[in-house]
Amino acid sequence: MQLASVSKLFKLLGDPTRLRMLRLLAGTELSVMELAEVTQLAQSRVSNHLKLLRDEGIVHERREGAWRHYRVETDRLPNGTGELWAAIGASWEGDDQGLADEARLRDVLARRHARDGRFFDAIAGEWDDVRAELFGDSIARQILRAFVPSNFVVADIGAGTGYLFEIFGDRPRRIVAIDNNAAMLAVARRKVASLGLKNVVFREGDAHKPPLKRNEADLVTFLMVLHHLEDPAAAVASAARGLKPGGRMLVVDFVRHQATWLRDTMQHRHLGFDRETIAASCEAAGMALRDWSVLPGKRWVTPEGRKVRVPDGFMALAEKPPASPATHRRND
Numbered sequence: 001m002q003l004a005s006v007s008k009l010f011k012l013l014g015d016p017t018r019l020r021m022l023r024l025l026a027g028t029e030l031s032v033m034e035l036a037e038v039t040q041l042a043q044s045r046v047s048n049h050l051k052l053l054r055d056e057g058i059v060h061e062r063r064e065g066a067w068r069h070y071r072v073e074t075d076r077l078p079n080g081t082g083e084l085w086a087a088i089g090a091s092w093e094g095d096d097q098g099l100a101d102e103a104r105l106r107d108v109l110a111r112r113h114a115r116d117g118r119f120f121d122a123i124a125g126e127w128d129d130v131r132a133e134l135f136g137d138s139i140a141r142q143i144l145r146a147f148v149p150s151n152f153v154v155a156d157i158g159a160g161t162g163y164l165f166e167i168f169g170d171r172p173r174r175i176v177a178i179d180n181n182a183a184m185l186a187v188a189r190r191k192v193a194s195l196g197l198k199n200v201v202f203r204e205g206d207a208h209k210p211p212l213k214r215n216e217a218d219l220v221t222f223l224m225v226l227h228h229l230e231d232p233a234a235a236v237a238s239a240a241r242g243l244k245p246g247g248r249m250l251v252v253d254f255v256r257h258q259a260t261w262l263r264d265t266m267q268h269r270h271l272g273f274d275r276e277t278i279a280a281s282c283e284a285a286g287m288a289l290r291d292w293s294v295l296p297g298k299r300w301v302t303p304e305g306r307k308v309r310v311p312d313g314f315m316a317l318a319e320k321p322p323a324s325p326a327t328h329r330r331n332d
Contacts, residue, residue: 012056017041018049021106022072023098025059029071034095038104084205149221155217157210157239158225159171165197175200176217180212188292209236212242220249227262227270233281240285245323249287250315251278255294257311265302272311282318291317 005044013019020039024030030051036043050070053059062069145168148154152172156164159177161184168175171329177200179185185202191199205211207222207229224304226232235247254262254272262268279289297314 001052012052012058015049017045018053019103020097021046021049021261022058025070025099026072028105028109029062029069030108031067031069034108035070039141040104046194052112058118090181095318123277130251138149148172151190152218153216155210155220155242156241157220157222157235158207158228161225162191164221165191165195165200169195170197170199170304172199172219176203176212177201178205178207178212180206182205182238194265207239209238210235210242212239214241215244215247217244218244218247220247222249222253224252224254226251226270227268230269232270233284236281237285240282240287240320243287243320245320247320249318250283251318252295252313252315255292255312255314259308259311260306261302262311264305273314275314275316278314278316282316285318287318287320288320289316291315 007157009201013022017039021035021248024038025033028037032046032293035050038224039046050059050061051210052233054061054070056071057327059070060073061063062071126258148171150171150173153166153176154164154172155178157178160181161180162177165177166174177185177188177195178187182204185204189202203211207225208231220243222235226235236251252293256272256274256277258271260271263271275289275292278292282289293315295315297310297312300308
C-alpha cells in the first residue's frame with residue numbers, strides 16, 4: 001500500500017463516529033435508519049460517513065428497492081486494511097460507548113424481528129395464495145425440473161399444446177412430443193420456438209400405438225390423456241414397450257367420477273379411473289405401480305358460464321423392471 005493511501009486510510013479511520021459505525025456493521029447488516037437510531041445521529045450525517053467508507057471499499061452496500069443496507073465484509077477489505085482492522089477491533093473491548101451502542105442495537109434488531117414475526121403471523125392463513133399470486137407455479141416447476149436427470153429422454157404421449165415443455169424446459173436430453181392432432185402440434189411448435197428449446201422433437205401418431213422405438217425413453221407421460229382414448233390399457237401397454245428397463249411412466253388423470261358434463265362437453269370417453277384399474281393396466285404392460293396420489297378437485301366456471309365441480313384427479317407412477325444381468329451380458 002502506497003504512503004498516500006496509508007495516510008488517507010488513517011484519516012478515514014481516525015474519526016470516532018466512523019469507528020463506531022464500523023464496529024456495528026462488522027457483525028450486522030443495517031439500514032441507514034437503523035444505524036442512525038443506534039448511534040443517535042442524524043440520518044444525513046450517517047449517510048455522509050457511509051459514503052466515505054463505501055467509496056474506499058471498507059463498507060459494502062446492498063440495494064433493495066429504495067432501501068440501502070450496509071455491512072463490513074472483513075474478507076473483502078482492501079489490501080493492507082486487514083491488519084489495521086484487527087488492531088482496531090482489539091481496542092474495542094470494554095469501551096463504554098461501544099457497550100451502549102450494542103444495547104441499542106439489540107433493541108433495534110428485536111423490533112425488526114418482531115415486525116417480521118407479526119407479518120408472518122398475519123399472513124400465515126393466506127400465504128399459499130400470496131405465493132401463488134407472486135410466483136404462479138414457477139417454484140413447483142423448478143423443483144420438479146431439478147429431479148429430471150439431464151440425460152433423460154422423455155416421451156410425452158398426447159402432448160397437446162406442450163404443457164410439459166414449460167415444466168421440463170431444456171433439462172432433459174430430449175423430449176419426444178407425440179400427438180395425432182395437427183392443430184395441437186402447431187401450437188406446441190410455436191411454444192417450443194417461443195421458449196427457445198432445442199431438445200424437442202415432434203412425431204405425429206396415435207396414442208394407442210405411439211411412434212416410439214423399443215427401449216427409447218426413460219420416462220413416458222400421459223397427462224390428462226387416457227380419458228380421451230378408446231382403449232387406455234392398450235395405450236399403456238404400447239407405451240411401456242418404448243420404456244427402457246428401469247424406466248418410469250407417469251399418468252395424470254381423473255379419479256372415477258360421475259361428472260357426465262365432462263363426457264358431454266369435453267369429449268371424455270371415460271369418467272375417470274380407480275387405482276385398481278390403473279394398477280392392472282400397468283401390471284399387464286409389465287410394470288409395477290409404485291405411487292398413487294390424489295389431486296383434489298375444485299369449483300370451476302366453464303367457458304359457457306356453467307358452474308361445475310371438477311372431479312378429483314390422481315397422479316400414478318409406474319416402473320418397468322430393470323434389465324436382468326443376463327440381458328446386460330447379451331447386450332454387451
